[in-house]
Amino acid sequence: MNNFGWYEPKTIEQASAAMKSDGALMAGGIDLLCMLKERLIEPKRVVNLKSVSGMRTIENGKTIRIGALVTPETIEGDANLRKRATVLAEAASVVASPQIRNVGTLGGNLCQRPRCWYFRDKDVFCLKKGGDRCYSVDGSNEYHAILGGGPCFIVHPSDLAPALISLDATVKTNTRTIKIDEFFVLPEKNVHAENVLEPGEIITEVELPAEWLDAKSSYVKVRERPSFDWALTSCAVAFKMNGSKVSAARIAFGGVAPIPWRSKEAEEELVGKEISESTARTAGRAAMADALPLADNPYKVELAVNTLVMAALQAVQ
Amino acid sequence: MAQRQPEWANPATSKYLGKNIPRVDGPAKVSGAAKYTFDIVLPGMLYAKIVRSPIPSGTLKSIDFSEAKAMKGVRAIIEDLGRNARFAGQEIAAIAADTEEIARDAVHAVKMEWETSPHISSTQQGLTDPSRTRVGREVNRGEDPASFWNSAAAVIEGEYYVPVREHLCLESHGVVARWDNADNVTVWCSTQAVHDAAGEIAGNLGIPKSNVTLICEYMGGGFGSKFSAGIEGAVAARLAKMTGKPVKLMLERYEEQVASGNGPDAYMKCKAAIGSDGKLLAIDAQLAGTSGFGGGWGLPFPYIYSVPNVRVKSTSVSVNAGGARALRAPMHPQACFLMESVVDELAVKANLDPLEVRKANTDSDVRRRQFDLGAQMINWLKRSKGKGEGRYRRGIGCATGTWGGGGGRGSVCTVKIGKDGSVWVGIGTQDLGTGTRTYVAAIVAEELGIDIKKVKAEIGSSKLGLSGGSGGSTTAASVSPAVKMAAFQARTRLSELAANQMGITAAEAVFKDGFVSNADGTKKVTFERLCSALPAGGLEEVGTFNPDLQAGGAAGVQFVEVEVDTWTGLVKPIKVVAVQDCGYWLNKLATESQLIGGVIQGLSMALLEDRKIDERTGRQLNPNMETYKPIGSVEIPEIVPVLFATHDKVTGIGEPACIPTAAAVANAVFDATGVRIRRLPITPKRYFDAVEGRR
Numbered sequence A: 001m002n003n004f005g006w007y008e009p010k011t012i013e014q015a016s017a018a019m020k021s022d023g024a025l026m027a028g029g030i031d032l033l034c035m036l037k038e039r040l041i042e043p044k045r046v047v048n049l050k051s052v053s054g055m056r057t058i059e060n061g062k063t064i065r066i067g068a069l070v071t072p073e074t075i076e077g078d079a080n081l082r083k084r085a086t087v088l089a090e091a092a093s094v095v096a097s098p099q100i101r102n103v104g105t106l107g108g109n110l111c112q113r114p115r116c117w118y119f120r121d122k123d124v125f126c127l128k129k130g131g132d133r134c135y136s137v138d139g140s141n142e143y144h145a146i147l148g149g150g151p152c153f154i155v156h157p158s159d160l161a162p163a164l165i166s167l168d169a170t171v172k173t174n175t176r177t178i179k180i181d182e183f184f185v186l187p188e189k190n191v192h193a194e195n196v197l198e199p200g201e202i203i204t205e206v207e208l209p210a211e212w213l214d215a216k217s218s219y220v221k222v223r224e225r226p227s228f229d230w231a232l233t234s235c236a237v238a239f240k241m242n243g244s245k246v247s248a249a250r251i252a253f254g255g256v257a258p259i260p261w262r263s264k265e266a267e268e269e270l271v272g273k274e275i276s277e278s279t280a281r282t283a284g285r286a287a288m289a290d291a292l293p294l295a296d297n298p299y300k301v302e303l304a305v306n307t308l309v310m311a312a313l314q315a316v317q
Numbered sequence B: 001m002a003q004r005q006p007e008w009a010n011p012a013t014s015k016y017l018g019k020n021i022p023r024v025d026g027p028a029k030v031s032g033a034a035k036y037t038f039d040i041v042l043p044g045m046l047y048a049k050i051v052r053s054p055i056p057s058g059t060l061k062s063i064d065f066s067e068a069k070a071m072k073g074v075r076a077i078i079e080d081l082g083r084n085a086r087f088a089g090q091e092i093a094a095i096a097a098d099t100e101e102i103a104r105d106a107v108h109a110v111k112m113e114w115e116t117s118p119h120i121s122s123t124q125q126g127l128t129d130p131s132r133t134r135v136g137r138e139v140n141r142g143e144d145p146a147s148f149w150n151s152a153a154a155v156i157e158g159e160y161y162v163p164v165r166e167h168l169c170l171e172s173h174g175v176v177a178r179w180d181n182a183d184n185v186t187v188w189c190s191t192q193a194v195h196d197a198a199g200e201i202a203g204n205l206g207i208p209k210s211n212v213t214l215i216c217e218y219m220g221g222g223f224g225s226k227f228s229a230g231i232e233g234a235v236a237a238r239l240a241k242m243t244g245k246p247v248k249l250m251l252e253r254y255e256e257q258v259a260s261g262n263g264p265d266a267y268m269k270c271k272a273a274i275g276s277d278g279k280l281l282a283i284d285a286q287l288a289g290t291s292g293f294g295g296g297w298g299l300p301f302p303y304i305y306s307v308p309n310v311r312v313k314s315t316s317v318s319v320n321a322g323g324a325r326a327l328r329a330p331m332h333p334q335a336c337f338l339m340e341s342v343v344d345e346l347a348v349k350a351n352l353d354p355l356e357v358r359k360a361n362t363d364s365d366v367r368r369r370q371f372d373l374g375a376q377m378i379n380w381l382k383r384s385k386g387k388g389e390g391r392y393r394r395g396i397g398c399a400t401g402t403w404g405g406g407g408g409r410g411s412v413c414t415v416k417i418g419k420d421g422s423v424w425v426g427i428g429t430q431d432l433g434t435g436t437r438t439y440v441a442a443i444v445a446e447e448l449g450i451d452i453k454k455v456k457a458e459i460g461s462s463k464l465g466l467s468g469g470s471g472g473s474t475t476a477a478s479v480s481p482a483v484k485m486a487a488f489q490a491r492t493r494l495s496e497l498a499a500n501q502m503g504i505t506a507a508e509a510v511f512k513d514g515f516v517s518n519a520d521g522t523k524k525v526t527f528e529r530l531c532s533a534l535p536a537g538g539l540e541e542v543g544t545f546n547p548d549l550q551a552g553g554a555a556g557v558q559f560v561e562v563e564v565d566t567w568t569g570l571v572k573p574i575k576v577v578a579v580q581d582c583g584y585w586l587n588k589l590a591t592e593s594q595l596i597g598g599v600i601q602g603l604s605m606a607l608l609e610d611r612k613i614d615e616r617t618g619r620q621l622n623p624n625m626e627t628y629k630p631i632g633s634v635e636i637p638e639i640v641p642v643l644f645a646t647h648d649k650v651t652g653i654g655e656p657a658c659i660p661t662a663a664a665v666a667n668a669v670f671d672a673t674g675v676r677i678r679r680l681p682i683t684p685k686r687y688f689d690a691v692e693g694r695r
């Protein structure tokens, strides 16, 4: 990594101003340090968000408000979240490894950069880094996108993001409130970033609206190496029930697209139905109807269908 | 009374040998007291880093060190390590600086301009380019296999692949070099061949080997990749000479994975036939693989089973990738996967029991008995025969491997016993992690009837007696006879002393529990008391190899039970039974852990490991342990090591247990699901590709 200065702001405003001039914001530092060590970024200063007070609690009321600095470990263990936002607690429990869950943060998890092996190689100048081609599209793409890809084919790496989409969360920053559905951007809109945050914009908390709390929800993640790995595919589901039937559904996939992929097709399939292996499978197929796999990843289509089936069955179990 | 003969202690009456001996250096390792090369920090020490080619193939047009040279703290640069890139990561130059960070920054500041030339990233790609291929080993035996395709009970045809795998030593390759004066250098080196590495460093520097002190007290894994001090050793010694300061050079994880060796891949196109009597009839195989840019490639194939009619053609492919090095049982796990997949497929297609087919085609009675024992332990009868149903499906598979494991001459061990009763044993071998130091101490303690804690065992220095590299599972079988002989001779001399001092006969002297006594125990003194009668200089005995104490021949079979989740394609190992021909095990605990470790490496090969080089850029896509995925502790199932003694001599078993596992897993996946996976590793992608008919 390059030599950099260290800045400890006391307020969000100071942190934001430093980011706008020459600083890179660091929360847990799990991803930021990867980026620094690989020289993918070479900031003049690192701005330590942890020197700002607050943003560390989970407020359980009509809504649930989770501070940006709360760790996946805390989310996983929070009794209210386990009960009222099961999908999020489950997602937190399968993030990375225990060590990373102890240090990473909610804000950092949502803003972490992609793990595409071309992006992460400093000597490969890909589209996302300002180059003129995506190396994955006709390269080694078994871990890449089957939906929403182009011109770049990363998959969004966060496990918490699909869960938050299924709960219709809102992201609060120092300047505004953003619906989670509008937070992430596809590469066709902006190939250089994965979300809509402006320079100097900092997530302060994420709010779970009352409407989707206490829904039947679940998160399932399929990993090549089950003990510690990124998602090949994952699926977050939340169902509001009317008796044994689904009255409203929110469903989002991880590991399949450059953003956590909400599937309205799957949601519509399930509304008015009971959850069974067969209804869930039909919904999964609807979700994947438009999938355009690359040479190495057609396997993800069936896998994603099955991931939805597993998540749906687990949610209503 | 006949001369006492050296023989290994009977575990029924022994104190240590043949039993579970906790490692003598275990506490030092877990407390951090054990110093690895990685831990060595010397006053005034500099840190070195290597400048590497970013491209896989080309010639350096220009290289500019001016910015690096101008950096504060940069002390020396070797500018001429290489000018041609054969792989992305090739050594081009090296820089020593005051801190590791400065050295890294300096490497980053070096500007290179390259004239690129075409590169090849994989065996498959290289096969189409005649300039990249070389004819390798051929086998022509019996009739033309084609004459059996019509008459056989079953014929199978397919393409198989085992990818390149890496060693993943937890301690990376590296050295610390310090010139003690103008002529003598001390080198700490993470190596599995202390004496050979010392000789190599001496050769590079043009000084006698006796001027090099090479130290490797502890090392964090080698797996075959650390026989040499390598470029790192040469570079650090040179930089130390240039600067007059000690220099440390440890590879970074990225370098470790691209440039410190790997185990070759194996590609096979094969057609094979079996008779209705279960005898293999014919096999026609085209094999190919790569050892990197240079170097030949070859496999022992057909593996183990006798096949009367064989045509094998091999092609060695030159690929722009880091060079191969021996990797635990070099080429055997690959050969085993190819052969055992074919045998399994043939048996299934001919409606025969795959176990009976294996037994019918091996000449080894030991192996047949191992098959029977393993089959009983895993309950072979409960297998699914490819007809499992439901989401989770269980299946059982098996495979067999072979290995040498005998020892060789060239080890020299010294035992010294002081007048104060102190016991020291030294031999210039190394502990690759297999427990060498522990059995060196235990052999002496057993022989002299004293507590193992009273034996000071020293290994890991080229100033100690000669011993070979730890390769081919030869260490125990080479080292233990020399240690035994030194201890045996020392005891013989102490027996004579006891005869003199205690009025007993030398032949009846019993050494036990810290005492020396006559046969019935009526005359008894402490070990220390007897030693006090030694002359002022104590006694010293030098032992060398004794072929009667060791033997080779390490057959092993494994049975694996897996559960396949057909919704995810994930294969979960449930149980592995590893039956291994072990001869005499010096330390039961360490022997079993070698089998367990071998199986774990085999499971990792079966399910996860796959070095990937990008076709367009020629750069490794997964040069880290995030995307090159070794198996984790959570994935490891019940492993039952079965020590199968066929004789009472010491046999090396560090390698063979990693051979059959991957093949047995693939066969178990078939048994569970009826899906044959011919390409490792068996990931969800491979599973769905096979189910959905993609290649």
Ligand SMILES: Cc1cc2nc3c(=O)[nH]c(=O)nc-3n(C[C@H](O)[C@H](O)[C@H](O)COP(=O)(O)OP(=O)(O)OC[C@H]3O[C@@H](n4cnc5c(N)ncnc54)[C@H](O)[C@@H]3O)c2cc1C
Pocket: A024, A025, A026, A027, A028, A029, A030, A031, A032, A033, A034, A049, A068, A094, A095, A096, A097, A100, A103, A104, A105, A106, A107, A108, A109, A110, A111, A112, A113, A157, A158, A159, A160, A197, A201, A202, A203, A204, A229, A230, A231, B626
């Ligand atoms: C080996 C490995 C495996 C992993 N596996 C998984 C996995 O399976 N699932 C998963 O979900 N994640 C995984 N992660 C990612 C990990 O969970 C995230 O990196 C971590 O949660 C990021 O949190 P952090 O606080 O450390 O972020 P940092 O590293 O501090 O920051 C990451 C990025 O977010 C920005 N940022 C941080 N906080 C804020 C904020 N409040 N507002 C605006 N921007 C902000 C930073 O500027 C930076 O760009 C893995 C990471 C590693 C290294």
